[in-house]
Amino acid sequence: xxxxxxxxxxxxxxxxxxxxxxxxxxxxxxxxxxxxxxxxxxxxxxxxxxxxxxxxxxxxxxxxxxxxxxxxxxxxxxxxxxxxxxxxxxxxxxxxxxxxxxxxxxxxxx
Amino acid sequence: xxxxxxxxxxxxxxxxxxxxxxxxxxxxxxxxxxxxxxxxxxxxxxxxxxxxxxxxxxxxxxxxxxxxxxxxxxxxxxxxxxxxxxxxxxxxxxxxxxxxxxxxxxxxxxxxx
Numbered sequence: 547x548x549x550x551x552x553x554x555x556x557x558x559x560x561x562x563x564x565x566x567x568x569x570x571x572x573x574x575x576x577x578x579x580x581x582x583x584x585x586x587x588x589x590x591x592x593x594x595x596x597x598x599x600x601x602x603x604x605x606x607x608x609x610x611x612x613x614x615x616x617x618x619x620x621x622x623x624x625x626x627x628x629x630x631x632x633x634x635x636x637x638x639x640x641x642x643x644x645x646x647x648x649x650x651x652x653x654x655x656x
Numbered sequence: 657x658x659x660x661x662x663x664x665x666x667x668x669x670x671x672x673x674x675x676x677x678x679x680x681x682x683x684x685x686x687x688x689x690x691x692x693x694x695x696x697x698x699x700x701x702x703x704x705x706x707x708x709x710x711x712x713x714x715x716x717x718x719x720x721x722x723x724x725x726x727x728x729x730x731x732x733x734x735x736x737x738x739x740x741x742x743x744x745x746x747x748x749x750x751x752x753x754x755x756x757x758x759x760x761x762x763x764x765x766x767x768x769x
Contacts, residue, residue, distance in 0.1 A: 554696075578756075580757055580758075588762070588763075589746055589761060589762050589763050590699070590746070590760050591760070592757045592758075592759065595757055633698070643701055643704060643714060644689070644701070644748075644750075644758055646698050646699040646700075647698060648696065648698035649698060
């Protein structure tokens with residue numbers, strides 16, 4: 547089993563829709579969690595950190611479920627410009643490494 | 657705001673050739689990382705440097721060496737390039753290891769023929 551797993555998608559949604567992605571992790575000692583956005587042929591860019599209490603930034607909400615070992619990203623009122631690949635990153639507990647999921651591809655359709 | 661700068665952006669090598677990928681950050685970050693990204697495989701950690709003077713292996717270190725030249729610079733060397741090393745390479749840095757977000761350079765597209 548991979549240490550961090552994501553559904554690769556693609557998720558095709560109409561503009562204005564709400565879409566949610568999950569990312570599961572296997573190491574219960576993981577402590578830090580992040581969502582990154584990656585556009586085609588570009589570098590990953592930090593979207594938001596995921597705190598134990600959840601985190602909201604405009605249309606984006608990230609949550610952590612430690613009991614079930616997953617993090618989620620909710621995007622409300624999707625825009626065409628949200629089309630990208632969304633990567634989750636997990637701090638490998640007990641070490642100093644970020645482990646990334648393979649990414650979930652989102653396409654927002656007009 | 658330069659952030660993390662990688663050079664070169666593109667490179668084509670012949671099998672057996674060597675090269676060094678350069679990375680520099682101007683954010684006074686302690687930790688630096690090298691990742692490779694392949695289709696369907698996501699980002700895989702090659703090597704990382706928790707702080708100046710230290711380096712450690714990641715998931716896929718074979719065929720690579722690194723040097724943390726100073727706090728700003730972290731280079732990745734391919735001693736004898738192989739077609740399996742065709743990939744996109746990203747350098748990243750973070751204020752500390754693990755607990756804080758990482759910032760990425762623009763990537764180096766390497767093709768080994």
